[in-house]
Amino acid sequence: MDILKTFGGPFVPAKNNLLRTLSIDLGTTNSTIAESVCVPGYPPMCKVLKITQPLENGDTVTSALVPSVVAFLEDEENSTVLVGEGAKQLRCEMDTLELVTGENFFHDTKNDMGLNKTYALAPAFLNHAHKVAGHVLSFLVEAAEQGAVAPYQVLTVTVPASFQINQRNDTLRAARMDNLHLEACDLMEEPTAALVDFLMSDQRRFSLPREGKATCLVFDFGGGTCDVSVIAVSGNGPNRPLSVSELSVSRYHRLGxxxxxxxxxxxxxxxxxxxxxxxxxxxxxxxxxxxxxxxxxxxxxxxxxxxxxxxxxxxxxxxxxxxxxxxxxxxxxxxxxxxxxxxxxxxxxxxxxxxxxxxxxxxxxxxxxxxxxxxxxxxxxxxxIFSPIEDALDRAGISPKEVDFCLLSGGSILIPQVRAAMESYFGKNKTGGFDDPEQIQTAVARGAAWNTIFKAVTGRPLVRPVLHDGIDLETNDGSRYPLVDPGTPLPFPSDDTWQRLDLEVPPADRLLVDQLRIRLISHTDGRHLLNEIWNLPTAACAGAGILLEYRVTAGKQFECRAFLKSSPKAVFAQAVENPLVNVVNPGATRLKIEETEEKLRLCFGGTEKNVDDYVNLARWYEELNQKEKAIHCLHTALRKKNRPSSYISNLMGIYYEDLKDHQRAEKAYLEAIKDDRDWSSPAFNLALLYRNTKRHDEALAMLDQAIEKDDEDRAPCLALKATVLNRMDRKSEANETAVQALNAFSPFPKLDNWALGWYETTARLVKDDKALAAAEAERKRRKHNPDTEPDDTTPRPVVKNNIILFQRVNAA
Structure with missing residues (x-):
């Protein structure tokens, strides 16, 4: 099939000489490279290259699939960097060869692209994900150039459709490490590349309409990412070229x-x-x-x-x-x-x-x-896998029934149950892809190669990305002004300029305004995309003129800048990476973990001064229900501290008990008690363990010690003692102790949720309905009346009547 006739339509070739291009699918698990060649007067040709990969023993393996694995071998005399199958095969000999992940052995590093994460123990040329990727890219290009008919002129690298700007920038940095010329416009999204390859194949199993468009969902399930794009394919008549435009993509999912x-x-x-x-x-x-x-x-x-x-x-x-x-x-x-x-x-x-x-x-x-x-x-x-699928469908505003065809791509599609689940979800007659395993795993590189040669010959991209949702400015009265409409082709504006909008300072309660809030929201669901305070360079009165300039890049980054017309040099500038295609926020806890772990990597694990960092990591991992990782952090903290710590041992006991490891939990609590005999918490926790394992006499003995130690925690200890006595069927003593406990509790405002829970337990034990009702009312109050931030009264700019529509300025 001639790609120029299929997608191009009438055009004037940008170049009339022989063209050779390379395209790389830089995968999490495997990478592939494809070559496309165009000789004047002939249709372009495209093929995936088989790469010879050296092994550690001197042999070689030749395959189109190159594992995205890098190993650094070093002895007293020599050092070697192995890439591909040779490095992957060492995974079974890591102990023998003293290979350590993140130090001299690297795999699945694509998931670290764009993160503030270093491999602190690695040599400088491999201490970041983009440097590892650079070695893979360099290896592929060097292999492709051996015996080539002509040097390549253009290089394309594919990325997940949901990659953010920082991840795309790291991909560019990876290429530039070995002086490979790669610009942002040379990155192609993997699902789109897979669809292009399928459209160019003889296995195409769906018919495009003569008029209108077909809606395709591309499900690219690889070794490390699950990427979904909803793409419109238009076929306007038998003599008109195909047109491909992106409607939506899923958030970035590290699932494979x-x-x-x-x-x-x-x-x-x-x-x-x-x-x-x-x-x-x-x-x-x-x-x-x-x-x-x-x-x-x-x-x-x-x-x-x-x-x-x-x-x-x-x-x-x-x-x-x-x-x-x-x-x-x-x-x-x-x-x-x-x-x-x-x-x-x-x-x-x-x-x-x-x-x-x-x-x-x-x-x-x-x-x-x-x-x-x-x-x-x-x-x-x-x-x-249906999480990113439904995410992409929701963003496109369509249901599964409105999908005309679902293309299955990526190595993990070879799992029969995955294919069957997709066929059940969309319908067997609307689901398809390549049958040959190698074709499935090389489709992205091949599709990118078709796109690259098309662009090299015609001077224009085969697929132009679009903004699937719109971006609105929220004005002072809460209304919206559309800045960029849904479906706008990118970049916007198309000629690397800025769109302009006249704004003004709104009327306010006070004469002069020194702050304005700039709030951008998504057109469809009103989700906040930007919500920043602009501290004005000088106080301004109502009606003062403001100029807002903005644009959306081809890489889907929204950029804006604003200034008072009276102070044009004081610019308020903001950028939002992929405002409408964003990674699910990992949450404050995950961000704190990443920041602290990076801090510890940079100081090679730290010293005694970093004990608190490891304890904090343990508490944060416990919040994520990762108890065993939390315990590992506490062991490291003790090792760094190099002396007993009742607090760390007590925390370790709690986590062991959560894992039902009662023996280690008891050992940790006893160690905490030994280290600080005046602190009642470890004794309370150990008594609770004894009660839960039906060692009631030991629980009572431990509680009596705890009650003698600490008046502050006396009430919860008495409450627990009452439950132990009740389980021993010593009802009278249990009720007497429970009454003592209720009287010993502090007023509700001074009780945390843990102590309030023991108060409720005790009230139930003695059937004190009044006390129980009061406790439940307090808990309900805490649930429905959380502390809230005061209402934001910062004014927002308003749109001036004489709007400058479609007026542009040159890029700065």
Whole structure:
């Protein structure tokens, strides 16, 4: 198929000489490179290149798929950087070769692009995700140039559609590391590239309308990301070119086949390893599981997944899978030895296996159409693939029934259950893609290559992005003024200039205004995109003129600047990355974790001065329900402190108890009591553990000690003692102690929620309805009357009557 005739229509070639371009799909798990060539007088040709990849032993592997893995090997005489299959194969020898993830071995680093995260222990040329990506790009380009008919003139690199500006900028930085020329306009979104390749293929299974457009949803499920785009494809008559425009994309989802591999490791392989070597899973720490066993077992998990999927596909093709015994239908991988705690003998794993029944169970939350939220632990992420799908559909304002065709792309589409779930959701006759596994995994690079040669020949992009929603300015009376309409092609304006709008200072309660609020909201749902205070350079009266200039770049960054006409040099400038296609805010807790971990990386783990940092990390991880990671942080804190800490030991006991590890919880509480005999909290917690494990006499003894120690916590201790006595069927003593407890509690305003809970428990025990009603009323008051910020009275500018529509100024 001739791409110029299919998409181009009448045009004057930008160049009349031989053109050769390269396009790279820089993936989380695997990367590929495609070449496109155009000889004058002939249709452009495009192919994916097979890359020869050196191995550590001197052999080579040739494949179109190049693992996005980099290893740095160093001895006294030589140092070597391995990229691709050679680096990936070392994953099973990391202990022997002294390879450490983030230090001299790097994989899945695409998920770190755009983050303020360094690999502090790595050499300088590999200490950031963009530098690792730079080595992968350089390796691919150098391999592609060997024996080429002509040097390449243009390079394109694909990115997830939901990548933000900082992630796109890191991709550009990666290319420029090796002097590869790459500009923002040379980045292409992966789902769009996959669709272009499918439209150019002979396997196209849907018909475009002669007039109007077809709505396509591209589901790109790779090794590390799940990217969804809703794209309109127009075919206006038999002699008119195809037109492709983006309607919406999902938020950035770090969800991929690698998360399924991690699920296999932690839900199947580690429990099987423990059973074979006769130890309890609770004996393994977070460090054992995450830092020692997981890296060793990931390759085995991936192999089992791939082999089982192939076996299931064959069974489906022969119409046999529905009848098989899934518990007996499975695959086995070669034996492997794992090491923990520097044990020289290691743990033998004679027959790692995965059954269809286990795999089906693991996949349930990934394919759930009802519960779409993410479930994250310290070991892995689990989220339904339908979360980004429904997100993209909502943003496009359409339902699944309004999708004309769903294109399946990405390596994880090879999982039969994923394909079946998509066919069930959209309809089998509206769902399709390539059949050949290699075509599926190379479609993005090939589609990008078609786009690159088209742009090189015609001088214009094959696909022009559009803003799927609009951007409005909220004025002082709460009304909206549209700045950019939904469906606007990007960049806006199209010639790298600024749109202008005349505003003025609104009437206010006071004569002069020294602050204005600039608030931008999305056109469809009124979501805040920008909400900033502008401190005026000089106080201004109502009616003072303001000029607002704004634009949206091709990379979907909104930029604006404003100034008083009386003070044009004092500019208020703001930029919003991907205002309408944004990453779900990870929340204040996750941001605090990332900031603190980066601080500790930069000081190589820190010293005794950083003990509080590790304790804070533990508390934040506990908020995210990542208890084992929290305990690991507390162990590190104790190691850095190098002396007992009752506070850390008590916290450790609480987290162990949450994990039902009563033995370690008791040990931690006793250590806390030993370190500070005047503090009653560890004794209270240990008594609670004893009560919950039916060691009632020990609980009473511990509580009596606690009550003697601390008058401040006497009331909760008495309340707990009353519950212990009640469980021992000593009713009279229980009631007497409960009454003492109620009388000992401070007034409600001085009680935190924990103490209020014990007050309620005690009131129920003695059936004091009045006290219970008062406590419940207090809790209800706290729930429905949280502290609120005062109303914002900062005025917002208003639009001047003589609006300057479509007036532009040159870019600064």
């Amino acid at each position: 086949g690698g998360d399924i591999d991690a699920a296999i490791v932690h839900e199947v392989l580690i429990p099987a390893l423990a059973e074979e070597n006769v130890f309890d899973l609770s004996d393994l720490t977070w460090e054992n599981k995450k830092l020692e066993l997981e890296p060793r077992l990931l390759a085995t998990a991936e192999t089992l997944k791939i082999d089982l999927c192939r076996k299931i596909r064959r069974s489906i093709d022969q119409c046999e899978y529905a009848e098989v015994n899934q518990a007996m239908f499975g695959v086995t991988a070669p034996a492997i030895t794992c090491w923990i705690n520097n044990d020289e003998e290691g743990l033998d794993f004679s027959a790692p296996s995965l059954s269809a029944a286990q795999f089906e169970k693991l996949l349930e939350p990934f394919l759930d159409t009802d519960f779409l939220y993410a479930r994250e632990t310290e070991y892995r992420l689990t989220q339904s």
